[in-house]
Amino acid sequence: MASKLSAEELRHAAKYYFSPAAKAVVRDSGFTLDTAPDSVVQAAKSMLSDAVSGTKRKPVSAMHPDVLAEEVLAFPAAKIISSAIGRQELFRKFSGLIADYVSECIGKEGEAGIPDVAAELGISAEPQGNGFFLVALKDYLRSDFREKSQKLVNQAVSSGSVTLSGEGLRHLIGSVAGRELRESLEQISSRPSHAKNIPLRFMEAAKEIDAMLSATALTKFSRSDFGKAAPEAFPPCMSKLQSDLASGLNVGHTGRFAFAVFLNAIGMDVDSIVAMYRSTPNFSEKVTRYQVMGLVKRGGEGYACPSCDKMRTYALCVADCPNTVNPVQFYRREVFKNAPAPAKNRPEKRGF
Numbered sequence: 617m618a619s620k621l622s623a624e625e626l627r628h629a630a631k632y633y634f635s636p637a638a639k640a641v642v643r644d645s646g647f648t649l650d651t652a653p654d655s656v657v658q659a660a661k662s663m664l665s666d667a668v669s670g671t672k673r674k675p676v677s678a679m680h681p682d683v684l685a686e687e688v689l690a691f692p693a694a695k696i697i698s699s700a701i702g703r704q705e706l707f708r709k710f711s712g713l714i715a716d717y718v719s720e721c722i723g724k725e726g727e728a729g730i731p732d733v734a735a736e737l738g739i740s741a742e743p744q745g746n747g748f749f750l751v752a753l754k755d756y757l758r759s760d761f762r763e764k765s766q767k768l769v770n771q772a773v774s775s776g777s778v779t780l781s782g783e784g785l786r787h788l789i790g791s792v793a794g795r796e797l798r799e800s801l802e803q804i805s806s807r808p809s810h811a812k813n814i815p816l817r818f819m820e821a822a823k824e825i826d827a828m829l830s831a832t833a834l835t836k837f838s839r840s841d842f843g844k845a846a847p848e849a850f851p852p853c854m855s856k857l858q859s860d861l862a863s864g865l866n867v868g869h870t871g872r873f874a875f876a877v878f879l880n881a882i883g884m885d886v887d888s889i890v891a892m893y894r895s896t897p898n899f900s901e902k903v904t905r906y907q908v909m910g911l912v913k914r915g916g917e918g919y920a921c922p923s924c925d926k927m928r929t930y931a932l933c934v935a936d937c938p939n940t941v942n943p944v945q946f947y948r949r950e951v952f953k954n955a956p957a958p959a960k961n962r963p964e965k966r967g968f
């Protein structure tokens with residue numbers, strides 16, 4: 617894995633995947649998808665496994681050029697594996713991992729080194745000599761900030777520039793790096809047949825990471841969070857909504873509504889339903905409880921769960937479940953399939 621770069625340049629490349637040094641390592645390696653060493657695929661898998669489990673990556677400390685080059689090459693390999701999986705949830709976790717990693721690495725650069733790293737990402741940061749930097753407004757808007765304190769309305773903006781502390785600039789660079797990675801993954805995976813020529817080794821790694829992602833979403837809640845409900849019996853549409861909510865994705869109003877009324881229809885209590893929304897952005901226990909109470913109390917037993925036809929019109933149906941007209945029907949069939957036949961005239965809850 618010979619590289620023409622110095623050890624210092626290689627270390628820089630291993631920290632900043634968007635840098636010209638990192639691009640040079642990839643170019644000089646001469647590897648193709650078919651010839652990339654297994655160690656690179658393993659390193660990419662480890663990177664994605666950290667993303668899925670929420671484990672922060674430590675700034676690289678290795679000295680050996682081969683180890684550093686492998687770390688650099690793991691990034692494009694991880695992009696290929698992620699795009700083969702094609703799940704938004706993974707894109708968000710992977711880009712979050714990289715945003716935090718870049719931000720952490722910059723924290724070790726010292727104030728003087730930050731503008732150089734910013735420039736490699738096309739962000740112009742002008743030191744003001746007092747620990748603060750002037751950043752062009754257009755560059756600030758490239759971030760993916762979600763915290764209220766980081767929104768533009770809470771920044772010092774003047775004459776088309778934002779004044780940021782070194783800490784603020786460090787987070788901006790990480791956020792821009794993360795956002796650009798996420799958008800690039802979305803773009804790659806939206807190309808028709810993008811996964812067609814990906815070698816088997818990468819596809820096998822993708823399968824493992826995909827399974828890990830699904831398992832993580834299910835274990836996000838303890839079994840007791842579901843009360844008497846059986847999450848393993850959820851239909852695919854509701855499993856997806858549950859997984860998206862657990863991952864902090866911004867699920868639309870219709871999806872949140874459908875999931876809440878489904879949970880109510882299968883007998884989950886209000887506290888447990890509210891708990892399902894705890895990871896959503898800007899979660900408010902009070903507001904969520906009020907909304908859930910409105911849904912479950914309506915007409916005595918609550919709103920009916922939308923039928924599969926309705927779920928299709930909402931673009932929330934994700935599979936073609938045989939002989940199913942309503943997600944609640946799917947759930948009950950799964951729960952009771954190994955149980956004795958239910959007694960005739962069993963009182964039915966509203967739902968379908």
Ligand code: SF4
Nearest residue numbers: 851853924927933937
């Ligand atoms: S067919 Fe019905 S139960 Fe199955 S995923 Fe679609 S909406 Fe859900």
